[in-house]
Amino acid sequence: MTEQRRILLVEDDSTIALAVRDRLTAEGFEVRVAADGEEALAAYAKAEPDLVVLDRLLPGLDGLEVCRRMQAASPVPVLMVTALGEETDLLVGLGVGADDYLTKPFSMRELVARIHALLRRVDRAAQLAHEDRVIRAGDVEINTAERRVFVRGVEAQLTRTEFDLLRRLAERPGQVFERERLLSDLWGFSEAAATRTVDSHVRALRRKLGSGIVRTVHGVGYALVKP
Structure with missing residues (x-):
């Protein structure tokens, strides 16, 4: 049996967080939710997720700083979700270690597809690393x-x-x-x-x-x- 993949969802909007959590759980993922940057970092250290879905705009520590600290501690695939569409904002997110990004509003189908694609790419990279x-x-x-x-x-x-x-x-x-x-x-x-x-x-x-x-x-x- 394939091991269940763990996802840390960092989202301060409770309505969005619950909807995403329920959809990802239905897709077979183990999901933990954090509502702000400090909670996200604590959950990250404890849960050791396979992937992080990270909102760009968070109360307190913003998503960029959270991503930077996570990657400095132990690199993890990050899908950043942002309401900002400017190229500069997207480049900054990629620069601190985000692997991909989605701009709000997004469909659940697209979110799930991006997560599966990112996990496949990480698995493939791990295999190629043996070469x-x-x-x-x-x-x-x-x-x-x-x-x-x-x-x-x-x-x-x-x-x-x-x-x-x-x-x-x-x-x-x-x-x-x-x-x-x-x-x-x-x-x-x-x-x-x-x-x-x-x-x-x-x-x-x-x-x-x-x-x-x-x-x-x-x-x-x-x-x-x-x-």
Whole structure:
């Protein structure tokens, strides 16, 4: 029998929290709910969840600080939920370790799909980590076993999703990957309306690795620049 996956739901709106908890429980997850940042950190330390669904706007400690502290303590997949749609806000969330995000209002079906996709990706990454492999592309060196990236010998601190995206592009330097394909490969869905997720992560990669590492093919997608 498959072990039940644990989810920590951090949401200060009790109506939303109860609805999400009930739906995720019906999907077979073990769900714990926290209503604010301090409660979330305490529950995280105690419950050791497999995934965190984290509201961006919380009383007291906001979702960004909660995510930052969780990732510093012990990295965990985080799906951030936000009512903010500005690109800057989304990039900040990804920068502190969120793996994916949903903008309110969202459907329960989409939330569940994102959770399953993120967990599948984490499981796949764990399997690939057993492959002792180093990929080099120009000034970038990717150690897949240790999940570490170096640019001209200096380690770059990437989030889980940034690393997975870079590794996917680095498997075939120069090849153009369509946004929808990257969504399908890494996030587990391929809706054209969600390609902004890929764009946001590419921008984050460029900030950390340099603007010349990932090439944009307008109207199509992205490619890692060949050495």
